[in-house]
Amino acid sequence: AQLIVVNNCQENLWPGILGxxxxxxxxxxxxxxxxxxxxxxxxxxxxxGRIWGRQxxxxxxxGKGSCDTGDCSAQLHCQxxxxxPPATVVEMTLGSSASPLHFYDVSLVxxxxxxxxxxxVGGGIGCGVASCxxxxxxxxxxxxxxKVGGKVVGCKSACLAMQSAKYCCTGQYANxxxxxxTLFANLFKAIxxxxxxxxxxxxSNDSIIENxxxxxxxxxxxxxNVQEMVKNDPLHVPERYxxxxxxxxxxxxxxxxxxEIPVIDLALLSAGDIEELKKLDLACKEWGFFQVVNHxxxxxxxxxxxxxxxxxxxxxxxxxNKYAMPADDIQGYGxxxxxxxxxxxxxxxxxxxxxxxxxxxxxxxWPITPEGFKKTIDAYSKGVKSVGEKILRSVSxxxxxxxxxxxxxxxxxxxxxxNYYPACCRPDDVLGxxxxxxxxxxxxLMQEEDIKGLQIKHNGFWVPVKPVTDALVVNxxxxxxxxxxxKYKSIEHRAVAxxxxxxxxxxxxxxxxxxxxxxxxxxxxxxxxxxxxxxxVRFGDYLRSAMKRKMDGKAHTEMR
Ligand SMILES: O=C(O)CCC(=O)C(=O)O
Ligand SMILES: [Fe+2]
Numbered sequence: 001a002q003l004i005v006v007n008n009c010q011e012n013l014w015p016g017i018l019g020x021x022x023x024x025x026x027x028x029x030x031x032x033x034x035x036x037x038x039x040x041x042x043x044x045x046x047x048x049g050r051i052w053g054r055q056x057x058x059x060x061x062x063g064k065g066s067c068d069t070g071d072c073s074a075q076l077h078c079q080x081x082x083x084x085p086p087a088t089v090v091e092m093t094l095g096s097s098a099s100p101l102h103f104y105d106v107s108l109v110x111x112x113x114x115x116x117x118x119x120x121v122g123g124g125i126g127c128g129v130a131s132c133x134x135x136x137x138x139x140x141x142x143x144x145x146x147k148v149g150g151k152v153v154g155c156k157s158a159c160l161a162m163q164s165a166k167y168c169c170t171g172q173y174a175n176x177x178x179x180x181x182t183l184f185a186n187l188f189k190a191i192x193x194x195x196x197x198x199x200x201x202x203x204s205n206d207s208i209i210e211n212x213x214x215x216x217x218x219x220x221x222x223x224x225n226v227q228e229m230v231k232n233d234p235l236h237v238p239e240r241y242x243x244x245x246x247x248x249x250x251x252x253x254x255x256x257x258x259x260e261i262p263v264i265d266l267a268l269l270s271a272g273d274i275e276e277l278k279k280l281d282l283a284c285k286e287w288g289f290f291q292v293v294n295h296x297x298x299x300x301x302x303x304x305x306x307x308x309x310x311x312x313x314x315x316x317x318x319x320x321n322k323y324a325m326p327a328d329d330i331q332g333y334g335x336x337x338x339x340x341x342x343x344x345x346x347x348x349x350x351x352x353x354x355x356x357x358x359x360x361x362x363x364x365x366w367p368i369t370p371e372g373f374k375k376t377i378d379a380y381s382k383g384v385k386s387v388g389e390k391i392l393r394s395v396s397x398x399x400x401x402x403x404x405x406x407x408x409x410x411x412x413x414x415x416x417x418x419n420y421y422p423a424c425c426r427p428d429d430v431l432g433x434x435x436x437x438x439x440x441x442x443x444x445l446m447q448e449e450d451i452k453g454l455q456i457k458h459n460g461f462w463v464p465v466k467p468v469t470d471a472l473v474v475n476x477x478x479x480x481x482x483x484x485x486x487k488y489k490s491i492e493h494r495a496v497a498x499x500x501x502x503x504x505x506x507x508x509x510x511x512x513x514x515x516x517x518x519x520x521x522x523x524x525x526x527x528x529x530x531x532x533x534x535x536x537v538r539f540g541d542y543l544r545s546a547m548k549r550k551m552d553g554k555a556h557t558e559m560r
Contacts, residue, residue, distance in 0.1 A: 001045060001094050002040050002043070003026075003040070003041040003043060004038055004040050004041075004121070005038060005041065005051065006038040007035055009114065011035055012057075013035075013053045014031065014032050014033065014053075014054040014055070014057045014076065015031060015052070015053055016029060016030045016051070016052050016078045017029050017041070017049060017050070017078065020048035023044075023047055023049055024043070024047075025049070025080060026043055027039075027041060027077075028078075028079050029079040029081070030054070030075070030077050030079075031076070032057075032059075045094065045095075045096035045097060046095065046408075047094045048092065050082070051090045051092075052088060052090070052113075053070055053087070053114040053116065054067040054083065055067060056068025056069065057076075059076045063075055063077055064076075069084075069087060069153050070083040085157065086112055086113050086156045086157060087112075088115070088116045089106070090104060090106055091107055092104035093358070101359050102120055103359065104118050104130050105195070106118065106132045106194065106196065107196040108136075108185075108188045108192065108196060109159075110157060110160070111156045112132065112137065112140070112154065113146075113155075115132060115135055116132060116133070117130065117131030117132070118130050118131065129194065130195070131192070132192035132195040134191050136155050137152040137153065139187075140154075140155035141155075144156040158185065167182055171300075174379075175300055175301070175375070176375035176379070177304075216329065217330045217543075217544065220325070220334065220335055220336050220338040221338040221341070222334075222335075223338050225317060225349055226346075226347055227313065227317075227349050227420060227502075230423065230424070234423075237426050237430060241346075241347055241430045242429050243429060243430055250427070250428050250431075250462075254458075254461045255463070257458060258465065261289055261290060261466075262279050262282065262283040262287060264276060264279055264280055264290050264293070265292075265294045266292045266294050266295040266296065266387065266390055267294040267296070269390070269391075270390045270393065270394065277394060277397065280394055280395070281398045284395070284487075285488060287456070287458065287489075287491065288476045288489040288490060288491030289473065289476075289491055290473075290474055291472065291473050291474070292471060292474055293471045295471075295472060296386065296387070296390075297383035297384070297387060298383075299470060301383045302383075302446060302470070305376055305446070306504070306506075308376045308377075309418050309506070310504060311369075312351070312369065312370060313420045320367075322367075323351070323365050323366070325352070330352055331352050331354060331362055332362075334349070335349065335350065336417070347424055347430040347431060348495070349422075350417050350419050351367070351416075351418045352417045353377065354414075354415045355378070355381040355415065356381065356385060356413060356414035360413070377416065380416075384444050387472060388411055388414070388442060388508070392411055392441070392442065393406075395480065399484060400523060401523075410511075410516065411512075412516075413509075413513055414509065414510050414511070415508070415509045415511070416506070416507070416509075417509065418504060418507070419432070419495070419505045419507065420503075421433075421497050421502060421503045421504070421505075422502050423498055423501055424497040424498070425499065427496065427497045430497050431494055431497070432453060432496055432497045435494040436492065437478060437491060438475060438478065439478050439546045440478070440511045441479040441512060442475065442480060442510050443474070443475045443510070444508045445505060445507045445508070446473075446505070447465075448467065448505075451498060451503040452464055452466070453496055453503045453505065454493060454494075455494055455495070458491070475490070475493070476488045476489060476491070477490050477510075477511075479512060479518050482518050482537070483518065483519075484520070486529075486534070487524070512539040513540075514539055514543075515538065516538070516539045518537050518538075519532065519536035519537070520532040520533060
């Protein structure tokens with residue numbers, strides 16, 4: 001794709017550019033653009049990044065110097081650094097020729113320095129003109145002004161000027177319920193209604209045309225709502241839910257092994273710490289499961305998700321059914337993987353939503369009660385996505401590749417499944433979720449602190465995964481098992497029901513796009529394992545064939 005950057009101002013400008021994680025930065029991140037001039041930048045399809053204008057710059061012949069606003073580490077070429085606020089920023093995630101839907105907005109979250117607008121030309125679909133083309137410097141409240149030589153050159157955001165959690169939407173304000181537009185944001189919004197003016201402002205881009213060509217999935221048969229069934233008749237377990245007793249008792253004495261499931265410090269891992277990388281290698285080989293701590297996602301993001309989801313599941317059924325899974329989809333509130341009238345059913349209900357790529361979001365299935373739930377899901381998923389990227393970087397490192405070898409290929413799709421396991425009067429007779437392995441690249445799960453449920457199969461025994469405070473549980477999915485030619489294992493796991501308590505788990509599946517071919521990586525074949533152990537599969541076909549079967553034990557992974 002091409003970006004045409006035009007300077008319609010009366011003065012010279014120096015645009016700055018920054019590619020998002022895993023995306024390149026064109027033109028070394030910055031260049032001069034004289035008044036009236038235009039420049040065409042080539043960026044790959046699906047490029048994601050930001051552009052802002054720098055003004056009042058002086059650079060020497062080595063490209064060193066500074067700007068009055070938007071400065072990036074005193075360099076002409078920003079090369080990986082963002083602009084100093086206040087600066088009006090255009091943020092975008094472009095589509096591709098196959099899916100020409102572009103997302104972009106003009107953000108005033110970091111303040112304002114120059115009027116900017118963006119629109120699609122020559123094809124592609126977007127949300128029209130995103131802009132703040134008025135000069136906010138003229139009406140900037142004096143407390144927010146940035147002056148150079150007596151002239152107002154920028155208007156700070158309230159966050160920058162006040163440096164407080166309330167205006168920055170951090171700490172206790174880091175969620176859409178408590179992060180409200182401030183007086184200043186409202187002022188910005190009044191003048192520039194088509195711009196993003198505070199951290200949780202999505203009124204301006206919620207109107208984006210949804211899921212133009214979102215993939216469809218094999219539907220699941222309709223079955224009763226388990227939570228409602230229990231509410232109406234708590235002492236009855238219908239025959240359809242009674243599990244096969246042949247697969248042994250649900251509880252055994254393997255819980256002493258729980259403490260051996262590796263706990264990995266993600267900050268150390270991302271810093272390339274050798275011990276932590278070894279731990280990851282061992283975890284993926286021997287366990288297929290591990291927990292991560294120090295993952296950088298704020299506690300509130302988790303807590304908000306837990307609060308909102310608990311509230312959602314407590315709503316009356318008819319309210320929840322406003323988001324009922326349509327007959328031809330597996331997104332929404334309902335059940336997945338029910339494929340025959342005969343199969344034994346799981347003791348759970350679920351809310352399932354595709355969260356990335358954002359253009360696949362089906363907002364009509366995103367609950368609006370409790371208030372702010374949509375934004376909470378968005379914030380939670382964003383946090384999980386960042387954790388997923390860190391883990392995938394390290395996984396590609398231990399597989400002997402560049403750290404970003406997996407990004408953008410195997411983590412394009414992210415789906416959220418919130419499982420609700422009602423209490424059960426005969427917990428030994430049912431399963432919350434039947435044994436299965438995940439078809440994903442990796443799965444990231446948040447569980448409640450004090451309620452057991454998840455068990456993983458380790459050397460033939462079921463080992464409970466004990467919740468670790470603030471940790472996320474991560475497991476290797478079928479995709480990594482195939483890519484690694486079986487070195488890393490996508491382990492069978494299940495969830496049990498509890499007698500007195502309901503349990504909720506929050507499961508994010510990180511997956512490749514449908515059209516990605518998955519097969520063992522050539523460079524991993526060696527004299528010990530010269531053969532590819534798995535057939536090449538198109539991920540979309542693999543996922544759909546897995547969905548047509550009842551989840552039943554390990555892998556749909558087809559051996560050669
Ligand atoms: O609830 C759990 O702990 C496990 C859920 C799970 O494995 C899944 O949804 O794939
Ligand atoms: Fe699972």
